[in-house]
Amino acid sequence: MIGCIVDNNDQEEARQRGRVTNNGSYLMKFMKFTSLMVAGFMAATPVMADLVFPSLSYRTGPYAANGIPFADGYADYFTLLNERDGGIGGVPIRMIECETGYNTEKGVECYESTKGEGSLVYQPLSTGITYQLIPKATADGIPIHSMGYGRTSAANGKIFSNVFNYPANYWDGASIAIKHLLELNGGDLNGKKVALVYHNSAYGKEPIRTLEELSKKHGYTFTPIAVDHPGQEQKSQWLQIRRERPDYVLMWGWGVMNQVAIQEAANIRFPMENFIGVWWSGSENDVLPAGDAANGYKALNMHNIGSDFPVFDDIQKYVVDAGKAAGAGDQVGSVLYNRGVYAAMLAAEATKVAQKIHGVADITPVMMRDGMEALEITEAGMAELGMAGFGPEFSVSCENHGGSGKGKVQQWNASAGKWEVITGWIESDRDVIDPLIMEDSKAFAAENNISEGCS
Amino acid sequence: MSAEVLYTFEVILNGLMAGVMYALVALGFVLIFKASGIFNYAQGVMALFAALTLVGLQNGQVPFAHLLNAIFGTDMHYFGWKLPTIGGVPVLAIVLAVFVMIFFAWAVERLVLKHLVNQEPIILFMATIGLAYFMEGFGDLMWGSDIKKLDVGLPQGGNLWLEEATAGWGGDAFYGFYIDNLDIWATLFAAILVITLVLFSQYTKTGRALRAVADDHQAALSVGISLRSIWVIVWSIAGFVALVAGIMWGAKLGVQFSLSLIALKALPVLMLGGFTSIPGAIVGGLIIGVGEKLFEFSIGPLIGGATENWFAYVLALLFLVFRPQGLFGEKIIERV
Numbered sequence: 059m060i061g062c063i064v065d066n067n068d069q070e071e072a073r074q075r076g077r078v079t080n081n082g083s084y085l086m087k088f089m090k091f092t093s094l095m096v097a098g099f100m101a102a103t104p105v106m107a108d109l110v111f112p113s114l115s116y117r118t119g120p121y122a123a124n125g126i127p128f129a130d131g132y133a134d135y136f137t138l139l140n141e142r143d144g145g146i147g148g149v150p151i152r153m154i155e156c157e158t159g160y161n162t163e164k165g166v167e168c169y170e171s172t173k174g175e176g177s178l179v180y181q182p183l184s185t186g187i188t189y190q191l192i193p194k195a196t197a198d199g200i201p202i203h204s205m206g207y208g209r210t211s212a213a214n215g216k217i218f219s220n221v222f223n224y225p226a227n228y229w230d231g232a233s234i235a236i237k238h239l240l241e242l243n244g245g246d247l248n249g250k251k252v253a254l255v256y257h258n259s260a261y262g263k264e265p266i267r268t269l270e271e272l273s274k275k276h277g278y279t280f281t282p283i284a285v286d287h288p289g290q291e292q293k294s295q296w297l298q299i300r301r302e303r304p305d306y307v308l309m310w311g312w313g314v315m316n317q318v319a320i321q322e323a324a325n326i327r328f329p330m331e332n333f334i335g336v337w338w339s340g341s342e343n344d345v346l347p348a349g350d351a352a353n354g355y356k357a358l359n360m361h362n363i364g365s366d367f368p369v370f371d372d373i374q375k376y377v378v379d380a381g382k383a384a385g386a387g388d389q390v391g392s393v394l395y396n397r398g399v400y401a402a403m404l405a406a407e408a409t410k411v412a413q414k415i416h417g418v419a420d421i422t423p424v425m426m427r428d429g430m431e432a433l434e435i436t437e438a439g440m441a442e443l444g445m446a447g448f449g450p451e452f453s454v455s456c457e458n459h460g461g462s463g464k465g466k467v468q469q470w471n472a473s474a475g476k477w478e479v480i481t482g483w484i485e486s487d488r489d490v491i492d493p494l495i496m497e498d499s500k501a502f503a504a505e506n507n508i509s510e511g512c513s
Numbered sequence: 514m515s516a517e518v519l520y521t522f523e524v525i526l527n528g529l530m531a532g533v534m535y536a537l538v539a540l541g542f543v544l545i546f547k548a549s550g551i552f553n554y555a556q557g558v559m560a561l562f563a564a565l566t567l568v569g570l571q572n573g574q575v576p577f578a579h580l581l582n583a584i585f586g587t588d589m590h591y592f593g594w595k596l597p598t599i600g601g602v603p604v605l606a607i608v609l610a611v612f613v614m615i616f617f618a619w620a621v622e623r624l625v626l627k628h629l630v631n632q633e634p635i636i637l638f639m640a641t642i643g644l645a646y647f648m649e650g651f652g653d654l655m656w657g658s659d660i661k662k663l664d665v666g667l668p669q670g671g672n673l674w675l676e677e678a679t680a681g682w683g684g685d686a687f688y689g690f691y692i693d694n695l696d697i698w699a700t701l702f703a704a705i706l707v708i709t710l711v712l713f714s715q716y717t718k719t720g721r722a723l724r725a726v727a728d729d730h731q732a733a734l735s736v737g738i739s740l741r742s743i744w745v746i747v748w749s750i751a752g753f754v755a756l757v758a759g760i761m762w763g764a765k766l767g768v769q770f771s772l773s774l775i776a777l778k779a780l781p782v783l784m785l786g787g788f789t790s791i792p793g794a795i796v797g798g799l800i801i802g803v804g805e806k807l808f809e810f811s812i813g814p815l816i817g818g819a820t821e822n823w824f825a826y827v828l829a830l831l832f833l834v835f836r837p838q839g840l841f842g843e844k845i846i847e848r849v
Contacts, residue, residue, distance in 0.1 A: 117658070118649075118650070118653065118658075119770065120769075120770045120771045120774065121770075122653070122658040122770060123658055123659050123660045123769055123770070126658060126659075258818075258819040282818075283818060284817060284818040284819035285819060286819040286820075286821060286822040286823075287822075288771050288774055290762070290765075290766055290771060290774065290775060290778070291531060291778065291821065293527050293530075293531055293693075293806065294524070294527075294806055294809040294810060294813070294821060295818075297520075297523065297524065297527060297691060297810075298810075300688065300691055301520055301688075313771060314766050314767075314769060314771035314774075317660065317766055317767045317769070318765065318766055321669070321765060321766075324669075324670065325669060325670045325671055325693055326671055326691065327670070327671065343659070343660045346660065346662055346767070347660055347661070347662045347663075347766065347767025347768075347769075348662075348767075349662055349664070351669070351670070381586075386579060386582065386590075388590070
């Protein structure tokens with residue numbers, strides 16, 4: 059199509075030049091010939107196929123410190139596939155990065171400006187952006203992967219056909235934290251006090267309902283304590299914790315709120331081993347500013363940590379050493395970099411499944427959705443990728459877009475300056491979470507006139 | 514006394530301390546507004562930039578490392594040395610950071626303000642918005658956007674002596690008064706800063722020139738006071754105040770982008786205390802600090818908590834209704 063336009067324009071231009079003077083008729087003929095050759099070449103050359111993965115990143119703004127390592131990991135894994143394997147299934151990957159600044163409006167703008175490029179899957183990396191994109195992407199037939207964030211009840215694929223939140227969601231996180239506490243207390247939390255320090259936003263409020271349900275089941279007293287955005291001042295909240303003396307404090311924080319909360323917990327001498335953050339409150343950025351005081355702080359994670367996996371050797375060789383890293387190459391192995399790598403790996407694996415299902419290498423977003431819905435992550439598969447044990451084994455289906463709901467607990471070792479995984483994979487309490495997912499997703503379906511079903 | 518009453522006192526004490534931290538930020542706004550009538554939107558970013566510079570200099574970080582590495586294909590991030598400290602206090606880095614802030618003041622005057630003399634205040638305000646966004650990006654480019662630990666040798670954590678001395682006053686349910694050591698130091702520094710600023714403006718020639726410019730630009734110009742020099746001086750002092758605020762808040766949060774958002778905490782203080790009064794900034798800070806903490810303590814639990822951000826503005830608006838110029842602000846009388 060582009061070739062045709064160039065052809066007509068060039069011919070018209072050549073004709074007009076011919077009318078101006080006959081002196082250069084040979085030159086004109088030559089130019090016309092050349093332009094026709096170029097146009098013909100362009101028309102004859104097939105458009106190079108590529109697999110488009112947009113990256114809605116935030117390298118600027120208050121959350122840049124967290125956005126950069128994730129975006130670097132996401133980009134570096136795709137660069138590795140291009141450099142080492144020539145893409146996925148022989149089709150090169152084209153990643154389009156769009157800066158959202160963690161701003162919902164900008165995120166929607168990024169979506170609108172990149173969806174026409176053949177974008178296969180969006181990872182909004184923000185609960186606010188995810189909520190806005192759910193109806194848009196569903197209407198456009200493009201899948202969303204909100205890994206460990208976004209709308210939790212999107213795990214019900216019969217209602218949220220285009221939204222996936224595997225391998226775990228916020229409610230899984232709340233349940234995993236409580237299961238860890240149960241383990242520490244011989245399976246009994248009766249009479250214990252559990253507080254939740256949460257970011258006063260849709261994201262921070264997500265686990266409240268689950269923790270309330272779990273408190274009924276396990277007999278602990280639950281106290282939610284809200285922190286207003288951005289969370290630089292938390293004196294009131296931590297004085298309340300000091301007065302009420304909960305046995306455990308859970309945290310659903312993000313950005314500066316995490317660093318301040320960890321510092322304040324240390325200030326009131328709250329036992330750090332009894333303070334557990336969700337996976338968005340468990341990066342190096344969150345603990346380093348508090349120094350030694352952060353020692354013993356715990357956080358959940360949905361994937362493994364460190365760089366002791368063969369895939370990182372390949373990233374070093376094909377990406378960092380080749381000067382093709384998205385960043386300075388200094389984030390490799392950090393918690394959020396690994397999360398970016400993990401997200402990219404899951405996207406790449408879903409692409410392979412889609413290629414297999416549809417028998418074409420250059421897949422469309424609709425095919426990608428099918429690939430995501432049939433995704434199966436096994437230990438053998440991860441080992442083949444050089445990522446043995448990096449994440450939990452899980453499979454996705456139309457009924458379950460949320461994966462296995464498993465997570466681990468990691469603990470900060472301040473003297474070593476690194477996180478250490480202290481548990482195996484902990485499975486969330488499906489008896490409590492599944493009914494909540496059904497209830498919330500059905501309410502969404504009723505509000506939006508969506509009929510349940512699998513295609 | 515019951516534990517509940519003692520805890521109320523504890524909340525008031527901590528509110529006062531938080532108020533001092535807010536006042537530290539508000540002071541910078543007041544200084545510039547008083548001397549030039551400019552509401553400096555970039556004050557919060559100046560605190561961030563000052564703290565970034567301090568940490569960068571202290572740790573021997575290579576400025577613009579990412580840019581240099583990208584251009585020259587190098588891989589340098591640190592020089593490999595750290596500046597010496599005295600008793601754990603990075604004195605040399607602080608002094609160098611002060612010089613950087615003075616240079617910043619000079620550059621702002623030279624590149625921005627000089628060209629906007631005699632413009633409407635709203636134009637100058639818009640210029641500071643542009644400056645703020647430029648500085649955000651410039652600071653990131655110069656020192657990176659990762660979160661840095663700021664260690665200036667100040668103790669952090671609850672004051673043990675006070676806690677132990679008062680524990681049990683209200684029975685077993687009272688665990689002693691809690692006050693953060695860092696807040697105590699911040700109060701001390703704020704007091705020294707205010708006294709120094711007051712003495713400077715009252716008893717030095719430059720201080721009197723500052724007051725003259727604040728009083729009437731035209732009259733000050735007519736007696737030979739250089740407006741441009743005064744702007745450099747006042748922006749330098751505001752830069753120094755931003756450094757102090759950046760150190761205190763940076764020790765709490767780590768040095769990161771969110772430091773620039775502390776300006777949001779200063780706005781209600783300015784509305785309440787007045788834009789032109791140094792004591793107003795302090796008193797305003799204390800009222801806002803105590804007011805928001807007491808409200809959160811008493812009413813917060815009944816309405817879901819997280820009331821502090823909005824209640825500070827409600828409190829400031831209440832004061833404004835009765836005293837539009839703020840508690841200590843100059844009453845504006847315009848004759849027509």
